Amino acid sequence: MRLSNGSVRLLMMIALVAVMGALIAACGEDEEEGSSRTLRIGMLADYDTLDPPKLLGLPGTITVEATYDVLVMRNPDLTLQPMLATSWEANDDASEWTFKLREGVRFAHGKEFTAEDVIYTFNRMFEVESALASVMAKPTAIVAVDDYTVRFEFGTPNAVLLESIVKYHAHITPSDVDPARFALETFGTGPFRMTELVIGERAVFERNEDYWWEGHPLVDKMEYIFLTSPEARAEALKAGTIDVVFDLEISSIQTIEDHPDTKVIVAPSGSYMALAMDVREAPFDDILVRKAMQAATDREAILQGAQFGRGDIAYDHPIPPTATVFNDACLPPGYDPELAKSLLTRAGYPEGLDVTLYTSTAGAAMVEMATVFKERAAPAGINVEIVVVSEDNYWADTWMKKPFTTVWWGGRPPYEGISVVYVTGAAWGESFYSNARVDELLEIAFGQGDLEDQKETFGELQCIIVDEVPRIIPVFRPVSLGLRNDVQGMDPMWDGTMTVHRVYFE
């Protein structure tokens, strides 16, 4: 029997492909990097939109932060820095705010930045239902006093305006561009220009040679690289194929710290973990039960067990100890199972209490927190049954639907951090808590410009919230960056993003 034509062809094909493969593999020598080094930043999440007021995910947010500017920036150390606004002042009752704008600044497409762009940006934010629009008071008017002066009018006192102005949803967009183009292109006045965007793969940036901030940015080229697996990100950093891992998983911190060429920066953030109790439903409608849960919470154990000891202890309200308005006079009791037991007995549960805690792997270390909470609450006679729900519909169908759930929150400034959850009828009021005094104090805080007054108002708010325990907030989450040793000046920001203005190679 002779070899049929077909099989000869097939064998030749196989041989050909094999040779090709070998050839390809042989020519795969490393190419040397060019003289000007590119800062390569590895990121886990994928693109959703680049339109500033509609920002949702981290890659979009830090793309906007690299290419646009805000009026006022809040630095990692919480100081305020003039950006597109050179100065600002409020009238006596803080119902009108006037911003002086920087002159001679141009957007990426050449338009000069003036007051009309500020007006356009903030009006559009409310038109498109930006997430910021739901926490920022809507101005009754935004007026261009002249080309470089703009006035926000609110009618009533608004002392917390700057808290909104510094946020990433408030990056200034030009007024002469079709807004549909903001989703995929960048037009800002920022430190970098985006030169390439391949969604799901990378975004490439070059330094803005005309940037108004003399001498900044400090690197010429920057690249965001999307890496789908946490293992690949950590290994790529160690191997030096990327320079920065943004938002490093807590579980990777140890291996990055141990490697001789890499380091970890863990910054405190306002981001926190919480156990939300629906105060309308039994048994959580009884304040004694909530206080028992509070006393049965081992914050230190949760910090160790869920976050490997990184981050900070929290005290059942969202204001971090580093904030100026933090009140150290009102703190919850330490871990005390005996106290919890006696509280439960007084509440009518002398035999102990069974509760069901719903959680999910939908971000942060929620399941780990739930597990540690269960272990440490058991000695207090609180028997926690943990139900882990699919992350796909956790936020939609479980959170704010079940009476006892885990949750994690991003960092927010004090007024916003409290009002989005604790004010009566809040859209995200996960405990369905309502307290007339809290509402009243928030209204007062809204109009208070003086720090001493603020300390007093927020101090009382913290005392009430700690005392009534609508939620247990055991720990603040760390924001972690993994860096090559020679990367300097890259600090995690207070809101969990990062600044690229001051990064440089040593």
Add this chain to the structure above:
Amino acid sequence: MLRFLIARLSMIGVTLLVVSGVIFVVTEILPGDVAQMMLKQEATEERLAALRAELGLDRPAHVRYLDWIGGVVRGDFGDSYVQKQPISEILPRRIGHSLVLALFALALGVPVAVAAGVWAGVRPDTLWDRVVSTVGLVGISLPEFVTGVLLMLVLASTLHWLPPSSHIISGSTPLTRPEILVMPALTLTGVLFAYIMRMTRANVMEVMQTPYVRTAVLKGLPMRQVILRHVLPNAMLPTITIIATNFGWMLGGLIIVENVFSYPGLGQLLLRSIQTRDVPLLEALSLLIAATYALSNLLADLAYTALNPRIRYA
């Protein structure tokens, strides 16, 4: 032959239509939609409604499906919900990446697997046969994310031979930096090897028992020649089917491998589209993968007839 082809191709058309319907129904049943997936904790009723209206999700399901399938028939796959780009612009680049990886894995895996299968099949139940079979079984039993991470630890982290992640850097393609393909391809080969090797081994053992092979041996042909000229061509027939179906699997089954190594191909896009409920993108990818399966099976059948004159389609 022509009639056979027309019949098969129209069957493939019907299959794809059914697939598109099933995928759509499944995404309707799955909890959560793209608006919820995008907004997560930030979802309020107002923002959900606004985003749904923007994406056209406020229309009834059957209207959305008919609208979409009507576009597909005209060659328009619509826009991705999340990426806001036409799907026809997203796909070609990803198809290219996955195709290169799949071909690379086949080129790496098939010759080795066939050679090992022949070697083992010629001497069944020897020590060598057991070693090859065991290696194959281990390869197929370990999930890809285990073999993938193991390879990463050994070849990248410890030996520093290869880059640990297969992302494509600016200004390069997988062909200009083929080293990024090696670990994903090896991982795929681990699974492929067992299939092809076992099939080849079984067929070789069967052919070795046939009278014509015994005749060839008895008439004094060298063993090499017996295997190359008589055994291999006959034993390869079923193996070709296996290779072809595996090609379909390779394109669809790249999900895990591409995600472990962060290689931007179809598998990565598919996982992302499922996670975000990006239905138009998910539909387009599913159709593409189903079509690859169907067409590679058809090609296998055609190759089969070409190799085996006893089978002829009317």
